[in-house]
Amino acid sequence: MTDETPSEPTGHDDPLIAARIAKHREALRSGNYPYRFDRSDLAGDLHDRFDDIDPGTETGIDVTVAGRLMNVRDMGRLAFGVLQDVSGRIQLFVSKAVLGDEEFSRFLELDSGDWIGATGEVMVTKKGELSVRIASFVLLSKALRPLPDKWHGLKDVEARSRRRYVDLMVNEESRKTALTRAKVISELRRQFEDRGFIEVETPVLLTQATGATARPFETHHNALDLDLSLRIATELFLKRLVVGGIERVFEIGRIFRNEGVDATHNPEFTMLEAYQALADYGDIMELIEEIFAAVAETAVGTSVLTYQGRMLDLTPPFRRVRLVDLVAEVVDRDISLDTPIDELRALATRYGVEADPSWGAGRVIFEIYEVAAESTIWKPTFVTDYPKEVSPLSRLHRDDPRLTERFELVIAGSEYANAFSELNDPFDQRERFEAQAAARAAGDDEAHPIDEDYIRALEYGLPPTGGLGIGVDRFVMLLTDRKHIREVILFPTMRPEAAPPPVVRSP
């Protein structure tokens, strides 16, 4: 699409666009494009105020509306327009008798997609449609490109993701999802703030990406000649702040993980992490129960959802089950950490898990959980007491040092939150980091590196603390009944497309 053909300043090889460009240039020439516009009412507010009045009613009330013209139905000496603003749609009743010949034909010159402002009386048509009978209107901005099919809209998922602006203007579901996401984030923030949590921002650019098991994006700082990684978690910085005395702290932040893209993974995504001094993982379970239910109530009006066609009740309390017990239940065998390791390995093999010789009982059971048990969970469930070897930042379980006080919240087969009683013993933390470093040296490039400064922070004393991380995108998916993460991220990561053909070429 990079041909060299020169064209007229107003020309375009697509006649649909050429005609719009000509009108745009005419509007520019006449100097009629406003820089601002005073709107008196949103479409949605007009519906709220007048929807119950009778067909044929004239209200005598003049209003000024503004938005995108989505459709025009021309009846000869009468026309109907559909104006869409951020709140919804309102019909424009356009009469030649009211506007006069010249203005009426100027209205018909408008194209669907144009932004206009219009003033007139609120009335209800004979058929009962709330309308503004316009007495004047102004073109605010010209749409040079045509809208998608007015009935079928824009369906192609690739086009919808790449041209989200078009998706949003024509697909109400997409607008609703974007608005619900905003409500979820705002309500999450309010819930934590109301409990005395302080919101902070910690660095994205780090010399070492830590706090999670993941591969980071790498970049370079030119002035400092320094290789940097984008953060894969906010965990260790937030706990440093608890050491510093910010006893309840949280961050809603973009996290970057250099991994593939699929239905539940985008390389950049939003995570909420929160830490509460003097709390343990039991307190955090209660906190999460309350917050999930409250956010659902606020964002979608109920904590009893329909997800992928099935009822899903987020009303507390959630089920609590130890990971080992859950695996025993699913495999229908009486297993525990004391089961002979050979037996566990054989069991793993049966579930398609190839157990590495270095794995202990905890790791083997954990791997079986991941492939066989997690996906069987539907109702919100706290899966608790993860093995020590897969939980390098969690405090040892008070009753069994082979386990940690860690849980994940699993709903509809996926993980929504990860939380623990935070490991606050610097000696233990160093040992865990060293175990990770050994795994790293053995080729596991997702294992945690040692963060010496973090250990130093622990040496100043981290109080007993409970912490949590919530995958915000997935939570939004749950609440909006979306099965792909790209539907809840406005601009998901994609390979670049070929440059779109320019609508106007240089002469």
Added chain:
RNA sequence: GGGCCUGUAGCUCCAACUGGCAGAGCAGCGGACUUUUAAUCCGAAGCGUGUGGGUUCGAGUCCCACCGGGCCCA
């Protein structure tokens, strides 16, 4: 990274039989119409099929490579 599927007009479409002149609806253009709701009716247009090769008398249809996308698996 592997497998399968997919890309036709601005948008939508299981239009195009085993290769044989590339279609429709919507949008747009011209016309009719004073209560439409995807308005309706009449008329005239618009795509050479993601890109590049190849096979063939002839390719949207077959083959190869590449680009974008989807689903599943690692």
